[in-house]
Amino acid sequence: MKRSRVTSTVIVYGVLLVTVVVAAIITASRGRNFFSTGNLDNILTATTILGLIAIGQTLVILVGSLDLSVPYVVSLASVVGGGIMAGQAGGIVPALLVTLLVCGAIGAVNGAIVAGLHVHGFIATLGTGLVLSGYLGSTYQGSSGLAAYQWRLLDATRIGPVPMAFLLMLGCAALAVLVLRRTRLGHHLYAVGGNKEVARMSGLRTAVPVMVAHTTCSMLSGLAGLVLLARLGVGQPTVGSQGGYDLMSIAAVVLGGTLLAGGKGNIAGTLAGVAIFAVLDNAMGVMELNPFLKDVVRGVVIVVAVAVYARRELDRRPARFDRPGAGQASPHPPPGAAKPTGPTGPAGTTDKTLEASR
Amino acid sequence: MSAPTASPAGSPAGERAATGADRSGTVPAHSGGLGRRISVGLVTPGGAVFVLVALLLVAIMLTNPNFTDPGALIRFVGRTAPIAIAAMGQFYVIVSGEFDLSMAAVIATQVVIAGNVIGLEDSRILPGLLLMFVVGTAIGLVNGLASTLLRVPSFIVTLGMMLALTGLVRYVTGGAATGNPTETFRDIGRGGIEGVPVLEILPWSVVVLAVVAAASAWLMRRPFGRTLVAAGDNPDALSHAGASLWWVKTRAFVLSSLSATVAGILLVGYAGVHPSVGAGYEFTAITAVVLGGVVLGGGRGWVLSAAAGAFALELLFLLLTALGVEATWRDTVQGLIIIAAVALAARTWSGVRRPRASSPVVTATPPATPENPTKSTTEGDR
Numbered sequence: 201m202k203r204s205r206v207t208s209t210v211i212v213y214g215v216l217l218v219t220v221v222v223a224a225i226i227t228a229s230r231g232r233n234f235f236s237t238g239n240l241d242n243i244l245t246a247t248t249i250l251g252l253i254a255i256g257q258t259l260v261i262l263v264g265s266l267d268l269s270v271p272y273v274v275s276l277a278s279v280v281g282g283g284i285m286a287g288q289a290g291g292i293v294p295a296l297l298v299t300l301l302v303c304g305a306i307g308a309v310n311g312a313i314v315a316g317l318h319v320h321g322f323i324a325t326l327g328t329g330l331v332l333s334g335y336l337g338s339t340y341q342g343s344s345g346l347a348a349y350q351w352r353l354l355d356a357t358r359i360g361p362v363p364m365a366f367l368l369m370l371g372c373a374a375l376a377v378l379v380l381r382r383t384r385l386g387h388h389l390y391a392v393g394g395n396k397e398v399a400r401m402s403g404l405r406t407a408v409p410v411m412v413a414h415t416t417c418s419m420l421s422g423l424a425g426l427v428l429l430a431r432l433g434v435g436q437p438t439v440g441s442q443g444g445y446d447l448m449s450i451a452a453v454v455l456g457g458t459l460l461a462g463g464k465g466n467i468a469g470t471l472a473g474v475a476i477f478a479v480l481d482n483a484m485g486v487m488e489l490n491p492f493l494k495d496v497v498r499g500v501v502i503v504v505a506v507a508v509y510a511r512r513e514l515d516r517r518p519a520r521f522d523r524p525g526a527g528q529a530s531p532h533p534p535p536g537a538a539k540p541t542g543p544t545g546p547a548g549t550t551d552k553t554l555e556a557s558r
Numbered sequence: 559m560s561a562p563t564a565s566p567a568g569s570p571a572g573e574r575a576a577t578g579a580d581r582s583g584t585v586p587a588h589s590g591g592l593g594r595r596i597s598v599g600l601v602t603p604g605g606a607v608f609v610l611v612a613l614l615l616v617a618i619m620l621t622n623p624n625f626t627d628p629g630a631l632i633r634f635v636g637r638t639a640p641i642a643i644a645a646m647g648q649f650y651v652i653v654s655g656e657f658d659l660s661m662a663a664v665i666a667t668q669v670v671i672a673g674n675v676i677g678l679e680d681s682r683i684l685p686g687l688l689l690m691f692v693v694g695t696a697i698g699l700v701n702g703l704a705s706t707l708l709r710v711p712s713f714i715v716t717l718g719m720m721l722a723l724t725g726l727v728r729y730v731t732g733g734a735a736t737g738n739p740t741e742t743f744r745d746i747g748r749g750g751i752e753g754v755p756v757l758e759i760l761p762w763s764v765v766v767l768a769v770v771a772a773a774s775a776w777l778m779r780r781p782f783g784r785t786l787v788a789a790g791d792n793p794d795a796l797s798h799a800g801a802s803l804w805w806v807k808t809r810a811f812v813l814s815s816l817s818a819t820v821a822g823i824l825l826v827g828y829a830g831v832h833p834s835v836g837a838g839y840e841f842t843a844i845t846a847v848v849l850g851g852v853v854l855g856g857g858r859g860w861v862l863s864a865a866a867g868a869f870a871l872e873l874l875f876l877l878l879t880a881l882g883v884e885a886t887w888r889d890t891v892q893g894l895i896i897i898a899a900v901a902l903a904a905r906t907w908s909g910v911r912r913p914r915a916s917s918p919v920v921t922a923t924p925p926a927t928p929e930n931p932t933k934s935t936t937e938g939d940r
Contacts, residue, residue: 313897313901317897317901317904318901318904318905319897319900319901319904320848320854320855320900322844322854323845323848323854323896323897323900324897324900326841326844326845326893326896327893327894327896327897327900328893328897329893330889330890330892330893330896331889331890331893331894332893333889333890333893334886334887334888334889334890334891334892334893335890337886337887337889338884338886338887338890447659447717450713450714450717451714451717451718454711454713454714460711460713460714461711490729492724492725492726492728492729492733493725493726493729494725495721495722495724495725495728496721496722496725496726496729497725498718498721498725499717499718499719499720499721499722499723499725500718500722502714502717502718502721503704503710503714503715503718503719506710506711506714507704507708507709507710510708510709510710510711
């Protein structure tokens with residue numbers, strides 16, 4: 201029992217702490233202060249965009265799906281928002297409403313394809329991402345739209361060393377945590393992600409959490425696009441794909457201890473995962489590392505960090521769910537032993553998806 | 559997979575399972591004659607992709623009469639060979655329930671190795687090829703061992719590998735085209751046997767594709783292939799049956815990066831040496847595999863359907879060009895077709911399988927294992 205206190209979230213924050221210490225030492229060795237206001241501001245700014253997207257991605261992964269369309273949603277939000285805003289303060293509210301609505305609609309389509317047509321989230325969102333990329337490529341050449349001055353303040357204003365946009369991201373995270381921990385919907389999200397068949401047989405409408413997760417994820421990506429609009433001043437149709445937000449957000453979520461197969465994980469871990477990336481980037485920036493080598497370090501860190509806890513996390517999980525089943529099956533060992541461990545039986549193929557990759 | 563043959567010659571796991579497949583105790587090698595098996599196979603997603611390829615081919619020939627020329631056709635096959643080979647490599651990984659996102663990075667790595675190690679000396683071709691295959695094997699081993707023994711999801715392992723390799727290649731080359739392998743080496747990709755009757759030229763890439771396809775089809779009928787599909791279908795059952803899951807899956811990753819290596823060798827001829835050669839291949843290969851009716855998550859699919867999926871994808875692009883669709887809209891059409899194809903496939907798989915798969919559970923026949931071979935029966939032998 202004592203061991204189970206060391207959850208993956210604790211480990212992730214441990215890794216974050218180690219990263220911070222190492223980064224601080226590296227920064228100090230270069231004669232600079234890691235904890236200076238400017239540097240902290242730098243890191244917090246770097247976490248904002250990926251943080252917003254990763255919160256949404258966490259919900260989608262928790263429910264057992266994936267969202268690869270986020271970069272294109274981000275780009276779309278930045279050009280649509282910028283187009284409506286057109287530099288006018290009066291355009292801010294309509295721009296926000298329309299952009300979030302459009303992004304929400306894209307998310308709803310994603311969710312409907314995944315839940316209704318039973319297409320794997322990977323393929324469904326790869327498909328909608330391609331659709332959006334085609335639209336963006338055909339409709340927009342170069343940057344388009346202009347952020348209002350007041351909207352640009354969102355990214356420029358700071359409370360102490362903390363940028364406003366970062367607070368916005370934290371607010372979204374708090375909301376997501378609240379939904380996951382305190383509402384029926386949140387629990388359903390975990391249930392469907394953990395085992396869709398069991399959730400369905402327990403009387404859940406499994407489509408609802410999937411739809412909600414995808415819609416929220418796309419809306420948060422849209423918000424990220426709007427923050428990028430505030431930062432850059434203009435909308436850019438390639439801003440999302442340049443950031444590589446699809447794979448990086450998934451990496452941050454998994455780094456944060458969420459199971460890629462769904463059903464287990466939390467927002468706090470994801471935020472730590474995003475922060476690890478930001479601190480790492482910051483330290484490598486201080487070291488003036490070759491930008492191409494940064495990718496190498498990032499790649500290695502992702503795998504090593506996940507490897508640190510992936511093994512024990514997964515080993516512990518079956519013990520919790522399988523013992524009763526194994527006990528019952530003991531009179532007839534051969535069939536019991538040959539059965540899949542999940543209670544799904546042959547129907548399990550419907551929700552296998554990434555599960556096999558465990 | 560063509561499992562009606564479900565092979566007493568299969569793995570120990572497959573063997574035991576197969577004996578339970580029929581309640582009377584004997585397993586017929588096939589149900590129905592060849593014609594019936596083909597017609598049954600064609601309605602599964604893995605078979606339907608061949609119909610799709612045929613339809614697209616006819617459509618292109620109607621819009622662009624030049625394409626009816628056998629020479630043009632074989633050159634198209636040659637151009638598509640790298641992506642088809644990559645798709646077959648991706649198939650091994652996907653059918654065992656994993657992902658390989660590092661494919662494009664492996665291609666880029668191999669292309670750069672070819673450019674810099676082989677250079678302009680013919681004598682270095684063989685050592686260079688050897689080095690490329692060794693590097694490919696090593697990458698596959700790392701991917702496989704990290705995702706099986708360290709239990710890091712393969713999505714993450716291969717994503718990390720992708721970042722690391724891309725970064726390294728760009729660092730080494732400075733992000734620009736460097737090195738130029740000798741013409742003899744590039745001929746593997748763009749040359750061919752001249753003076754073939756009807757075809758004028760038989761590109762080497764077509765020969766390589768044919769060899770790889772034949773070897774893959776053979777491999778998937780071997781115990782390794784059967785075990786690989788079983789690993790994707792039900793890893794727990796497989797490990798209970800005594801197969802070593804990690805080694806089976808690791809070999810799948812090695813095969814995947816070796817396929818990427820072969821694709822890279824062919825691409826050197828077509829595209830030359832640049833670190834961005836092969837960019838996007840991982841998603842294209844996965845798309846091709848899925849279009850070929852292979853189920854993400856593993857356990858279902860035929861390796862040649864994956865190759866056919868690659869051809870369907872390339873033919874689709876060709877058709878869009880022939881129809882004068884603007885290049886920028888191609889992504890959109892591709893996205894819509896992927897979703898539609900997979901949605902349709904999801905329906906078909908569940909429709910074909912469900913009655914058979916659920917019967918052993920309902921009637922509780924003694925050995926509950928036959929699940930695996932019975933399910934796969936549906937795909938038939940082609």
